[in-house]
Amino acid sequence: MAKDKGLTPQAQDFSEWYLEAIQRADMVDYGPVRGTMVIKPYGFALWENIQRELDRMFKETGHQNAYFPLFIPVSFFQKEAEHVEGFAPELAIVTHAGGQDLEEPFAVRPTSETVIGHMWANWIKSYRDLPQLLNQWGNVVRWELRPRPFLRTTEFLWQEGHTAHATQEEAEEETHRMMGVYATLFREFAAIPGWEGKKTESEKFAGAVYTISYEAMMRDGKSLQSCTSHYLGQNFAKAFEIKFQDKDLEAKHVHTTSWGFSTRSVGAVVMAHGDDKGLIMPPRLAPIQIVVVPIYKQDTREQVVPAAESLTARLKSAGLRVHLDDRDQHSPGFKFNEWELKGVPYRIELGPRDVEAGTAVLASRLGGKETVGLDGLSSLIPARIESFHRALYQRALEFRDAHTFVVDDYQAFQAKVEEGFVKAFHCGEKECEKQIKEETKATTRCVPFDEPEASGKCIRCGKPNGYGRRILFARAY
Amino acid sequence: MAKDKGLTPQAQDFSEWYLEAIQRADMVDYGPVRGTMVIKPYGFALWENIQRELDRMFKETGHQNAYFPLFIPVSFFQKEAEHVEGFAPELAIVTHAGGQDLEEPFAVRPTSETVIGHMWANWIKSYRDLPQLLNQWGNVVRWELRPRPFLRTTEFLWQEGHTAHATQEEAEEETHRMMGVYATLFREFAAIPGWEGKKTESEKFAGAVYTISYEAMMRDGKSLQSCTSHYLGQNFAKAFEIKFQDKDLEAKHVHTTSWGFSTRSVGAVVMAHGDDKGLIMPPRLAPIQIVVVPIYKQDTREQVVPAAESLTARLKSAGLRVHLDDRDQHSPGFKFNEWELKGVPYRIELGPRDVEAGTAVLASRLGGKETVGLDGLSSLIPARIESFHRALYQRALEFRDAHTFVVDDYQAFQAKVEEGFVKAFHCGEKECEKQIKEETKATTRCVPFDEPEASGKCIRCGKPNGYGRRILFARAY
Numbered sequence: 026m027a028k029d030k031g032l033t034p035q036a037q038d039f040s041e042w043y044l045e046a047i048q049r050a051d052m053v054d055y056g057p058v059r060g061t062m063v064i065k066p067y068g069f070a071l072w073e074n075i076q077r078e079l080d081r082m083f084k085e086t087g088h089q090n091a092y093f094p095l096f097i098p099v100s101f102f103q104k105e106a107e108h109v110e111g112f113a114p115e116l117a118i119v120t121h122a123g124g125q126d127l128e129e130p131f132a133v134r135p136t137s138e139t140v141i142g143h144m145w146a147n148w149i150k151s152y153r154d155l156p157q158l159l160n161q162w163g164n165v166v167r168w169e170l171r172p173r174p175f176l177r178t179t180e181f182l183w184q185e186g187h188t189a190h191a192t193q194e195e196a197e198e199e200t201h202r203m204m205g206v207y208a209t210l211f212r213e214f215a216a217i218p219g220w221e222g223k224k225t226e227s228e229k230f231a232g233a234v235y236t237i238s239y240e241a242m243m244r245d246g247k248s249l250q251s252c253t254s255h256y257l258g259q260n261f262a263k264a265f266e267i268k269f270q271d272k273d274l275e276a277k278h279v280h281t282t283s284w285g286f287s288t289r290s291v292g293a294v295v296m297a298h299g300d301d302k303g304l305i306m307p308p309r310l311a312p313i314q315i316v317v318v319p320i321y322k323q324d325t326r327e328q329v330v331p332a333a334e335s336l337t338a339r340l341k342s343a344g345l346r347v348h349l350d351d352r353d354q355h356s357p358g359f360k361f362n363e364w365e366l367k368g369v370p371y372r373i374e375l376g377p378r379d380v381e382a383g384t385a386v387l388a389s390r391l392g393g394k395e396t397v398g399l400d401g402l403s404s405l406i407p408a409r410i411e412s413f414h415r416a417l418y419q420r421a422l423e424f425r426d427a428h429t430f431v432v433d434d435y436q437a438f439q440a441k442v443e444e445g446f447v448k449a450f451h452c453g454e455k456e457c458e459k460q461i462k463e464e465t466k467a468t469t470r471c472v473p474f475d476e477p478e479a480s481g482k483c484i485r486c487g488k489p490n491g492y493g494r495r496i497l498f499a500r501a502y
Numbered sequence: 503m504a505k506d507k508g509l510t511p512q513a514q515d516f517s518e519w520y521l522e523a524i525q526r527a528d529m530v531d532y533g534p535v536r537g538t539m540v541i542k543p544y545g546f547a548l549w550e551n552i553q554r555e556l557d558r559m560f561k562e563t564g565h566q567n568a569y570f571p572l573f574i575p576v577s578f579f580q581k582e583a584e585h586v587e588g589f590a591p592e593l594a595i596v597t598h599a600g601g602q603d604l605e606e607p608f609a610v611r612p613t614s615e616t617v618i619g620h621m622w623a624n625w626i627k628s629y630r631d632l633p634q635l636l637n638q639w640g641n642v643v644r645w646e647l648r649p650r651p652f653l654r655t656t657e658f659l660w661q662e663g664h665t666a667h668a669t670q671e672e673a674e675e676e677t678h679r680m681m682g683v684y685a686t687l688f689r690e691f692a693a694i695p696g697w698e699g700k701k702t703e704s705e706k707f708a709g710a711v712y713t714i715s716y717e718a719m720m721r722d723g724k725s726l727q728s729c730t731s732h733y734l735g736q737n738f739a740k741a742f743e744i745k746f747q748d749k750d751l752e753a754k755h756v757h758t759t760s761w762g763f764s765t766r767s768v769g770a771v772v773m774a775h776g777d778d779k780g781l782i783m784p785p786r787l788a789p790i791q792i793v794v795v796p797i798y799k800q801d802t803r804e805q806v807v808p809a810a811e812s813l814t815a816r817l818k819s820a821g822l823r824v825h826l827d828d829r830d831q832h833s834p835g836f837k838f839n840e841w842e843l844k845g846v847p848y849r850i851e852l853g854p855r856d857v858e859a860g861t862a863v864l865a866s867r868l869g870g871k872e873t874v875g876l877d878g879l880s881s882l883i884p885a886r887i888e889s890f891h892r893a894l895y896q897r898a899l900e901f902r903d904a905h906t907f908v909v910d911d912y913q914a915f916q917a918k919v920e921e922g923f924v925k926a927f928h929c930g931e932k933e934c935e936k937q938i939k940e941e942t943k944a945t946t947r948c949v950p951f952d953e954p955e956a957s958g959k960c961i962r963c964g965k966p967n968g969y970g971r972r973i974l975f976a977r978a979y
Contacts (some may be wrong), residue, residue, distance in 0.1 A: 057578070061573055090547070096656070098535060100854070117600075118596060118597065124591050165574075170600065180573065310570070
């Protein structure tokens with residue numbers, strides 16, 4: 026791929042399009058240790074904007090941030106039987122430190138249920154210590170055999186929420202409340218529609234009673250499990266002996282939850298919205314919402330650049346994220362391509378005639394140009410950003426719905442999972458799920474909450490359906 | 503230490519006072535792996551407030567956040583001779599991952615100069631790619647033989663800034679600029695005075711040309727190196743072959759800097775301001791600036807608590823960080839002690855007579871109570887917070903100056919370093935510095951920038967002074 030050529034078209038090779046787009050948009054690079062990534066400023070700025078909105082919503086729902094150690098004794102993982110089975114194969118182990126072999130090796134955290142459970146066992150004594158509503162921003166490590174930047178990396182950044190409650194009811198409410206926060210982030214900020222629902226037993230988090238996920242469709246029709254929220258029941262409470270004395274003076278195990286949202290979401294933004302020209306950034310999260318490109322020749326530079334500077338300053342002081350591209354060494358056309366590749370929602374073109382006329386050209390990354398007055402721009406742009414957001418969401422929703430198929434026949438199923446999501450009945454048996462995966466590469470994504478109750482026969486084996494409604498299948502990242 | 507007793511007095515055992523204060527104020531706990539800590543919400547909230555101010559200042563000075571991998575090939579450390587000597591003994595090494603022994607083990611980052619240098623070698627081609635002004639918020643690991651929460655822990659949180667420049671002049675400016683940002687954080691937000699100056703050769707960062715530090719006095723007279731900024735010259739540029747084509751078409755090595763500010767600063771806040779009752783939080787960073795304590799009996803609860811709630815809401819909407827302590831199970835006296843221990847700058851006491859009179863009692867953590875009108879509180883408190891900040895800074899400055907001694911005699915030196923900082927002449931020889939450390943436990947802290955030029959003989963060996971001025975000695979954390 027030469028730097029001056031366009032991207033590989035999505036229709037030709039979506040996976041290659043993705044890798045080219047994120048690198049050419051300067052979001053990411055490969056780290057020297059296998060499977061690790063370097064998040065470059067443009068990619069990180071998107072993650073920071075996601076963090077800011079999530080962190081605000083976590084605090085509004087009563088959570089506090091804390092920090093637990095990166096290193097966890099390996100023995101901790103063995104305390105919860107399903108958890109160790111799920112995570113042991115992915116652990117990175119430190120065996121040597123401070124110039125010596127360690128007596129007890131420890132793991133680099135893949136997730137923090139165990140160490141938080143261990144601490145809670147000391148901290149929680151009484152019902153007055155509950156609920157515990159904690160969140161941690163940090164890095165985790167899960168050894169990946171087939172890494173891909175943002176989507177699957179050996180190390181990734183995320184937040185992991187961990188809460189402990191006196192009752193099952195409260196803990197289940199929390200599990201759903203936090204999926205609600207995530208769904209708000211995806212819908213209201215990332216402009217990505219999705220299906221919320223329970224994962225099947227085979228697909229749930231290792232150690233959970235159940236897992237809820239948000240399944241979003243990428244533009245190749247595949248699903249990206251974009252975040253998860255788990256009701257852990259008393260599994261970790263029993264493994265780590267997290268007990269409290271309740272109001273009735275009885276000693277009880279707490280009920281816990283955990284929920285996580287990672288830099289995977291950056292990949293979701295790219296693959297849910299991008300096109301053959303590059304990224305399309307959802308404007309409420311975009312690192313740069315508007316780029317100002319002055320158009321001038323040698324003899325008009327002094328006329329145009331100061332006007333572009335002053336416009337940029339005015340837009341900034343209106344609270345917008347604006348960048349002025351005043352690089353002399355590149356042509357306007359080069360710049361247009363570059364900012365389209367980076368997915369900046371709006372571009373303002375300002376030439377000498379515009380300056381004279383007190384106008385500019387406003388070009389949308391979703392297509393379309395309009396001539397606008399310079400004076401009213403600071404108030405016009407916020408309205409345009411809102412309509413851009415709505416249009417982007419609508420575009421993704423229409424794409425999703427056009428690529429979601431209700432199917433009752435296994436042959437049709439096999440054909441349709443190559444194009445998008447399939448809603449079908451399933452018996453609920455693990456072995457049958459596994460067969461479908463082997464035969465079609467599709468997995469159960471979730472049992473959508475908004476799917477109406479219905480009954481029918483399993484799409485593959487014909488047994489009665491196990492979920493009381495159709496469930497969602499797709500090939501997934 | 504029983505939970506209902508006071509803290510060990512500072513004068514009796516400062517170190518014990520510190521450990522008790524941070525744990526009883528609910529800032530921190532010990533992690534299960536040796537030398538690691540758990541930062542609890544009250545400690546983390548202080549760190550978040552520090553982060554917010556630093557991050558803002560980094561961006562105002564043109565820096566962008568990015569993220570580099572936690573894992574670094576061990577071979578990278580061997581590329582810079584001084585760097586490997588300094589860090590090899592502290593590395594934690596991953597030898598096993600994904601169920602297999604690794605062919606090439608890697609280190610958990612102790613600092614990221616090497617991996618960033620490696621990436622820059624690919625990214626930087628031309629003078630147009632410079633300067634690189636990057637910052638990373640994250641965790642690092644340095645194996646600690648004598649860990650102490652916040653001050654020295656095997657894992658700690660920090661930010662590390664890394665910049666690359668075309669010229670030495672620019673890079674040196676950057677080194678000083680970022681120390682200026684740190685000094686602003688300490689003086690204007692943490693209310694901690696300090697001395698900025700160059701470290702001696704023995705105390706500089708492993709791989710730096712020189713290191714600047716901010717040395718702050720704790721209330722036992724010891725110094726805490728609170729942050730550092732390094733001019734790295736072309737050392738890492740040469741080790742990692744980071745070259746650019748300059749305007750004159752010549753290929754040149756870049757000049758790099760790095761600068762770091764860690765959760766150590768939380769320990770600095772505790773030890774620079776605390777007293778026998780507990781912490782004293784600098785109000786611009788305090789997680790809670792004001793606690794409202796309603797004072798009531800069973801029959802006045804309905805009168806007092808709603809008034810306290812409404813007051814709390816008004817103060818919150820004035821942008822203040824306020825907490826209402828309406829716990830029924832504790833007496834006002836218990837609450838006063840607890841919030842004093844946690845160092846909350848202001849306490850508002852509100853009883854039934856106050857509610858009737860439209861007043862409250864405002865108590866300062868620095869001493870003194872006043873009766874104030876409820877109506878004017880939202881505008882009064884911001885002014886009080888400013889005067890609290892100034893008073894706290896002044897108190898620390900006076901303490902520091904009262905415990906800083908100008909000394910020209912080695913016997914006096916030995917006596918005075920037990921009480922505080924000492925300004926003395928030194929020959930500048932490493933061996934002599936080492937002897938002083940062995941004989942007095944004091945180390946050279948820095949060559950203060952604001953110390954006037956002067957000449958004299960080395961405090962220990964009598965040779966001519968090597969720095970053209972007195973330098974700062976102290977026992978240090």
